[in-house]
Amino acid sequence: MNDPPDRNVLDALHQRLLLGDRLASEELSRLLLTRLIEEVGRRFPTTDNQIVSDGVIDAVLDYCGDPEQFNADRGVPLDRFLATAAWRNVDNLVIGERRRKQRERKVGSKKREADVALDPPARKIRQEEEDELNRRCAAMFDALTDPKDKEILRLKLEGVRDTAAFAKVLKITHLPVAKQQEEVKRHKDRIIRFLRRKGLLP
């Protein structure tokens, strides 16, 4: 692993951020992101790399946007402060992800029995179910004429939950975040209502 960052360098970057330096955030990102992702990743060895990097990146961006949240007088080096914030972020993301998977499992268990895959006739039934599912997905895509609606449906079927991904498709990233969330929800609901009317969704 690389040597830990020089405390004087970090202190200088903190001072620059406090004074309103516009370039200090990118310098700090270059200096710390990779190192912190490696470090936090070791603490969460079974966690998806993307979740770890999101947690670390959010900690660094949060700090750069509000550097006064770090008090250098407390004696804690900046990189330790950011590592702690990143651990907390990743912890929260992991808990959220775990809850989401639990919900999915709960819903999934109602639909099919667990040993289906081991039973050849059941496997055939399962294959037929999957074929049917693929047919229904294709029918849903065919029913939508607007490429943006198709893209939103694709993201939704892939389980994407990040508003930013949908906002990019809708080209509304210039709107405030709350408005983006509102617009994304409105579009998703509209598409679902339309597919229900067509009898393609229950």
Place this chain on the structure above:
Amino acid sequence: MKSDTEADILRRAAARARTRPEFMARVLAIYQDIEGMTEASLREHLGVTVADWPRLELCLRPRAEAFLKDVTQIAQGFGIERGTLAAIIRRIDAVEIVQRREQPGRAGTLLAARTRKRKRRPGRPEESSDE
């Protein structure tokens, strides 16, 4: 290999900064949207290399109270023509001001509908508003 990973991480960080108004990433993303430009065309317009683009996105947005100084710092840091960069940021500032005005129910909207309280005149009893 390592530098590839670092570049990926910077790109990912820049992508996450696009939802944060305090970062240049958001300014550039909005500008791309309203001008119908691709990232590559905006990059070319500003004369920034692919490698430097996420770095520019991770810079903090110029403050209104130190606009010229901040724009100059960013422009010098990336070899961008200052006027071009300033025009982009000013454009986005204007778009955001218009958007804020267009939001119904925002703070201050109700003030226009409020009845103004009459000031008491010193030494005189308060007059009834029914008079």
